[in-house]
Amino acid sequence: MPSFQTPLTTGKRKSDSGNENVQPFSSNNxxxxxxxxxxxxxxxxxxxxxxxxxxxxxxxxxxxxxxxxxxxxxxxxxxxxxxxxxxxxxxxxxxxxxxxxxxxxxxxxxxxxxxxxxxxxxxxxxxxxxxxxxxxxxxxxxxxxxAGKVFKPPAMRKPSLNTESNESPIKLTSHPLPRVSSLQGLSPSNESADRSETQITSSSGPLFWAVNWRKTQSSSKKQVTWEGDAFISCINQKISMLSEEGKLIGASVCKNHQHQSGDRCFVGGKELVLLNEVSAEALPFTNKYAPVENEPAPAPSSPALPPLNRCVPTASFYAVPPRLKKPIGPLHDPDAEDAVVMKAPTKEHMERYNKKQRPVVPVVLDPILARRLRPHQREGVKFMYECVMGLRKHEGQGCILADEMGLGKTLQTITLVWTLLRQNAYAGAGPAISKVLIVCPVTLINNWKAEFHKWLGRDRVGVSICDRNTDTAKTFASSPRQQVLIVGYERLRTIMKEIATCGVGLVVCDEGHRLKSSKAKTSVIFKQLSTLRRIILSGTPIQNDLGEFHSMVDFCNPGLLDEYSAFRRLYEVPIMKSRAPGCTTKELELGEKRSAQLSNIAKSFVLRREASILGNYLPPKHEYVVFVTPTELQLSIYAKVLDPNKVDDFVESNSTAESLALINILTKISSSPILLKATMDKEQSKPKSEGLRYNNIQEALKLLPSSCEIEDLTLSGKMIAVSKLLAFVKQESEEKCVLVSHYTSTLNILESFCKKKNYSYFRLDGQTPAAKRQEYVTTFNKTNQRTSFIFLLSSKAGGTGINLIGASRLCLIDSDWNPSHDLQAMARCHRDGQKRAVFIYRFLTAGTIDEKIYQRQIIKLGLSNALMGSDNSKAKSKADSFTRKDLRDIFRVHPHTSSNTHDLLECICENEDGLEDDNLDDDVNDIQSECPKGFMAASQVNSHREIHEIDTEYLERRRTSLASLEEWKHINCLKQDAFKEVEDDLLRRMLYVRPKKELVSHTGTVTEQILHSVDLENLGEMEPLTARTVPGGTVSFLFERSSVEAGEATSEEE
Structure with a gap:
């Protein structure tokens, strides 16, 4: 075998430098x-x-x-x-x-x-x-x-340097290296240490070389990389460096030294390595570098030298497509039919937010969503856009969308979020926001995600929900594809550290009335976010007082209403004084003035629309306040619990804890007396308390039948009425029902009743797993009556945001002191997607604490309507304070009235039969005769004594506070012709019908028998029915209101 020795260093180990083009004597010491x-x-x-x-x-x-x-x-x-x-x-x-x-x-x-x-x-x-x-x-x-035989490397052709695909490949000519007579020219000592500008020249004419080039790098760097290919030409002692496109990128003076492939030099601040000599035709703009005619022809070419073993990146095999600049213009056509265009920036806005003088383009809602929006929803999106973009007159970038339930606040918010994630009024500045945080009750997390997928699909926007996995928040903070994070209020506290600095551009708080206290942990945690754009969604923004309103405003627009102490002095105190009974003329004028100022400020960032505008889009809604007479058992228990003498002492003592405990007991008695037994069973484990709350209840428990069971609904008047209604719905229709209660104990009674009657049902309360809640709702909405007839719903666990459009009848079993809880719960059925007429029933036990709670709700709603701009002349409630007289009135039972609320209104309904005072006195005497001597039950006080105890001024104030009820239709169901006024067929069948009396005797003369028969059927004036002459569970009075009538009235006013 020939003894060929490779000229490389060693074959055992590859060099670490990675430079395959280094001249062997390029670096010497x-x-x-x-x-x-x-x-x-x-x-x-x-x-x-x-x-x-x-x-x-x-x-x-x-x-x-x-x-x-x-x-x-x-x-x-x-x-x-x-x-x-x-x-x-x-x-x-x-x-x-x-x-x-x-x-x-x-x-x-x-x-x-x-x-x-x-x-x-x-x-x-x-x-x-x-x-x-x-x-x-x-x-x-x-x-x-x-060696006898010399190694001859294979000849390789250099690839074409021309980038044009339609031109023929250029044939490169190789020139032999000049023979070196002495090895001294190749010695490392011939290379100067200071690296002169170049060592390339020619004594025989112009020369052209293909080279690699890079910017000058540190000599200590082992990994050598080249930045690109180029050509150099040496003409008249001047070196010019050309890019592959023919652009001059460097020049230098040529020195008189020899040159060969692999040599390195510096031209124009760039380091070059010579690859191979090329002809003038291979260079760009060959006519400029054409050789001179007098120059001698090049020497005949010797066998081509093999090219250097140089690595070619794979990416260079493919052409990189040029980046096309996006045209400056709107994302969607603003001139298209039904296009919804947002408000353009004002001059002041551009001076503040457009420092780079970018062109202004229209912001147009995506047609995918715009064509699905109703007129009021388009108005809502425009309002929120103007607020968060700082185009309104108030200082701040937040707003409160206070539409009533069912108006599509979720769809409006999704439309705004999608618009801000994709568009900006200033071209080239990128989208207005990149990330959105949506905070909501835990029951609505999956509902929000489902709504995003419903309107935008699963691929347009990245939506994440934060449950127990903490990695979700970290992924949202670091991934640009995760644009929307949905999290519950309680979970937000644990992940705030991960998302506080990730650049959240918009915060949306669904059911934002949770932020009614600025000192609550939920409100405090938001202070870690620097986001200015904030939106509150709430159908009931004001629930109790103006302090809650200030807390919500301070969240979305910090500092707009100043500190709470200043706000209270300037607005809250004067307004509340003007609404108190007995206020002076000066206080009234000042309060009205401050109220008008505050309402005018709120209009800039608060939008409130009533559900009546849905009359043209949804089926009609019929609302009924059903007053039901209590059973004799309930009246007897009330008489035992409410000892008049002890109640007076109790009211004067101002014991808040005792008051709340007694109110809770009275509420449970109104729902079902059996709940009283469950309450006292819990008290057995506690020390016996003295006084009213324990001793009287022990005596009342003795009145309960020993054989009563939890599924027995005959103990309560309300439960009797509810059971009748469910039976009629089951027998005569294919409709489904929702039963709402604020107490899980009441739901337990209803659940036992459903099992007894074999009614199919779902139950959603605080114990229902979050993963199952949306599943129950979806199944209930999609199945028929046979599969799911009843949905038992806890108002506090699922009374907000859930769509139960599968049911068309909703029954509110008990009422809450906070009107927002009841309003939210009653709005679960009349929503988008509902195909049937909706009937909503609020059941109240007549003359008991149920009516007092309902009356208090009407008063609170008057304050909310006054500030939200939905107030009118007929519904001005100006009695917001709660006095001792109000507290004493709560502990008073009115057994003789069909509706105490209607009595306070003092309205004269058409064809209403008045009750005789003598009959009331007789009924009271009958109850007194049954009670032990020494004390009198509060339920035995007749209407005359009540008028003496409660002065005329107090009654007038109560009547004024309930003025909004005049908009309802009042129906006395104890009248003979009441069934003609009730529109609901099922309620009409529930009305009490006087049983026909049988003839006492068939003896006597013929004349006596005829007169007796005529007296019964035609001539005799029948005694009017009263609350005391009908059995418990009878519907005694109705307040009726229909959305169809409200819509017609609104159109007439317009």
Whole structure:
């Protein structure tokens, strides 16, 4: 086999530098050159190609680099050079003799001898560099003398440098390297240390080379990378560097030195490496660099030299498509039919937010959503957009969308979010926001996600819900594809640290009345967010007082209404004084003035629309307040619990805890007396309390039948009426019902009743897992009556945001002091997607605490309507304070009235039969005769004594506060012709019908029998029915209101 020796350094280990185009003598150490020029460096010195490493103690050792070792003949001195850059890295004595694969120590480094080379190879510099160039001609001659056959590398064609695909490939001409008569020209000492500008010239005419170039890099960097390809031309002692597109990117002066492939030089501040010589035609703009005619023809070409082994990136095989600039203009056509265009920025807005003078483009709602929006929803989206973009007159970028339930607040919010995530009024500035945080009750999390998927699909926007997994918040904060995060109020506290700094551009708080207290933990946690754009969604923004309104406004527009102390002094106190009974004329005028000012401020960032505007889109809604007479058992228990003497002492003592406990007991008695037994069972484990709350109840419990069960609804008047209604719905229709209660104990009674009657049902309360809640709702809405007839709903756990459009009848079993809870619960059925007429029944036990709670709700709603802008002349409630008279009235039962609320209105309904005072006195005397002597039950006080105890001024104030009820239709169901006025067929069937009396005797004369028969059927004036003459559970009075009538009245006013 021929003894061919490769000109590379070593084949055992690849160099770490990665530079395959380094000229073998491109980097040399001046110190090494000086050492080699000393007289001691004689011909007996040895030259070795070696591998070296720092001394290692580990078992499996590795080499760190390649080098060249120069050893004196006697081994007295050995010098180690790095083969990559020629620098000296060690010196010292060594052990002789030397042979292949021996490991020695030189200057603290382990050196492994690879092979010995000649002095000519060493001086030529061929042993230096990571991938040396071809051996010079003289070196090849020396190799020929020792080998019979010379290695001939295969010829390779250089790929075309022209980027145009339609042109024929350019044929490159290779020129032979000039023969070097002496190896001294290749010595490393010929390269100057200061790296002059260039070493390229020609003495025979213009030359053209293909090169690689890069910006000047640090010499210590081992990994060499080139930035691009180029061409250079050397004409008239001037070097010009051209890019592949023909652009001049550098120039320099040519010096008179030889040149060859692999040489490096510097032109225009850029480092070049020569690849191969090319013809003038291969350069861009060849006519500019055409050779001179007088120049001699180039020498005949010798066999082409193989190209350098250079790595070509894969990405260079494919053309990079140019980035097209997006046209400046709106995302959607503002001139299209039914296009919804947002308000354009004002001059002041542009001065504040458009510092770079970007062009203004219209912001247009996506047609996918715009065509689904109703007129009031388009108005709502525009309102919220103007608020969050700072286009309204108030200071701040927040708003409150206070539409009533069922008007589509969720769809309006999704439309706004999608618009802000995609568009901006200033072209080139990117979207207005990049991330959105939606905070809502835990029961609505899945509903929000389902609504996003319903209106936008699953691919347009990234929606995440944050449950127990904390990684969701971290992913949302770091991923640009996660744009919307939905989280519950309670969960927000635990993830705020992860999302506080991720750039949330918009915060939406659904059911935002949860923020009614600025000191609550939920409100405080939002202070960690720097987001200015904030939206509150609430159908009931004001529930109790103006302090709640200030807290909500301070959340969405911080500082707009000043600190609460200043707000209370300026607005709350004057307004509340003007609404109190007995206020002076000055207080009334000041309060009305401040109320008008506050309402005017609120109009800028609060939008409130009533549900009556849905009359043209949804089926009609019929609302009924059903007054039901209590059972004799309920009246007896009330008489035992409410000892008049102790109640008076109790009211005067101002014991808040006792008051709340007694109110809770009275409420449960009104729902079902059996709840009283459950309450006292819990009290057995506690110390016995003294006074009214314990002793009287123990006596009342003795009145309960010993055989009563929890599923027995005959103990309560309301429950009797509810059971009748459910039976009629089940028998005569395919409709489904929702039963709502504020107490889980009441739901337990209804659940037991459903099991007893074999009614199919679902139940959703606080104990229902969050993952199951939406599943129950979806199943109930999609199935028929046989599969799911009743939905038992806790108003506090599921009374907000849930759509129960599968049911068309809703029964509110008990009332809450907060009107928003009842309003939210009653709005679950009359929503988008409902196909049937909706009937809503609020059941109240006549004359009991149920009516007092309902009356208090009407008063609170008057305050909310006054500030939200939905107030009118007929519904001005100005009695907001709660006095001792109100408290005493709560503990008073009116057993003789069909509706105490209607009595307070003092309205004269058409064809209403009045009750005789003598009959009332007789009924009271009957009850008194049954009670023990020594005290009188509060239920035994007749209407005359009540008027004496409650002064005329108090009654007038109560009547004024309930003025909004005049809009309802009043129906006395104890009248003979009441069934003609009731529109609901099922309620009409529930009305009490007087049983026909049988003839007492068939004896007597014929005349007596005829007169008796005529007296019963035609002539006799029948006694009017009263609350005391009908059985418990009878519907005694109705308040009726229909959305159809409200819509017609609104259209007439317009």
């Amino acid at each position: 001046a110190k090494r050159l000086r050492l080699e020029s000393r007289p001691e460096s004689n011909a007996d010195d040895g030259y070795w190609v070696v591998q070296w490493r720092n001394h290692q103690a580990k078992k499996h050792k590795t080499w760190e680099g390649d080098g060249v070792l120069v050893v004196s003949s006697n081994g007295s001195r050995a010098t180690l050079y790095d083969s990559t850059d020629g620098r000296q890295i060690g010196s010292g004595k060594t052990e002789m003799p030397l042979f292949d694969e021996k490991v020695i120590n030189v200057g603290g480094k382990d050196v492994g001898l690879d092979r010995k080379i000649t002095k000519q190879e060493y001086l030529s510099g061929i042993c230096f560099g990571s991938n040396s160039a071809l051996i010079s001609q003289s070196t090849q001659d020396s190799v020929k003398q020792t």
